[in-house]
Amino acid sequence: MKNIKVLSFIPLISFALLFVQCQDDDDNGNAIYQDMCNDGVKNGDETGIDCGGSCEPCAEEELFAGRYKQEDQMGRAGVNLLFNKPGLRDSLNLVVPHKMKSQFKDVFRDRLMTLDTSYTTNILGLDADQMAEMFSQDVLWVAQNGETSYNGTQVLTGRALGEDVMDANLLWIFGGPDGTKNNEDPNLISDGVPENDAPFLDTFPYLAPPF
């Protein structure tokens, strides 16, 4: 057949196609859709069981379903670094607060006596045992009313942005009963970094914009 003859058929076929109607039973795709979205298992592009992806959107519970296992925790700043033995830092992250004291109080007391071998008490009036007890229960105390500061007028009533919490910790570990021990050669009670490197906001979300 010559090309010219083939070309002459094209308008004819195109015209004929105008009269072809879609039938109702052209739902092969939907049959797959219905199988996948009703089979009681998470398959295809579903994000939950029979939902999400090309199925109906998942219900709220499905979207947030699942179990989550602890990897990190924190109450006060610097506790794991300052008070814990390096080899036990992962362990502390995987203990709930009400079980911390029984597992970490002795470890923390030993560490404190290693950091300052002549530790007696500190400016808070806490001996080694009391320090170990307080810090081994790694939660932040937060006052319901009034001042909320780590080392302000009301000690340990919260933690505000901009507070020099590490200097407070160092003072309580190394500073002795009146806060003047280890203040020179070696200086261990202040790291010489008194403030953050960006100003905070007066309004929510309070933290400074990123660099």
Next chain:
Amino acid sequence: MKKSRIFTMVSSLGIMVLAVVLISGDHNDGPSVSGTTSDIADFYAFQAPDPNNLVLVMNTQGLIPPGAPTDQASFDEDVLMEFNIDVDNDLKEDLLIQAIKRGDSMHFFGPFSTTESSLISTIKTDIKHSVKISTYEEVYVEEANGMKFFAGPREDPFFFDKARFDSYMAGSAASGFNNPGTDSYEGTNVLSIVVELPKALLGTPATNVNPFAPGTPTYNMWVETKRKIQ
């Protein structure tokens, strides 16, 4: 080997060394969690300018370099973040606020009552507030029921001469800290979630919690990150 590739290797190594060295606040505090999306950097809790409110801040994934695009510093949909609040001073959480990312938003749940105190959590979806995750350019804040919500990159508010402390501990800085010292966290960012909420939502906590302010009703608070296991 091309120069650019050597540079990439050297800078990757640099970031790894930085990540290992800069444990503090809570940044990279445990070897297992260090440098992962569940690594908590810091926790803050303070009274808002409106004295009826408290502000809770959890910072994660510390030491994010300046200007890092969001895809290099993003919340993980498999990591659940929790603010724990103990009201009756038994060191077990009585109230929880949970937060997790889905799509371009951070979804906050609670505060709701809980009787569980374990290393495993499920998400309780009854009370939900969502905020679009902020970027380096755009800030989104959601307000609902007297609460405010934020999630996104922020400047790391923590400061400490961590490097000098490590040197002292390693025996190579016998004179202790310098004055002035060097902020090991200068110029770096974190991924923050911030919640401001009325104190009335938390109820009145126990007294005789803080020995330095025994008459002050005081909450025990802490933060946790948990990864999806099934």
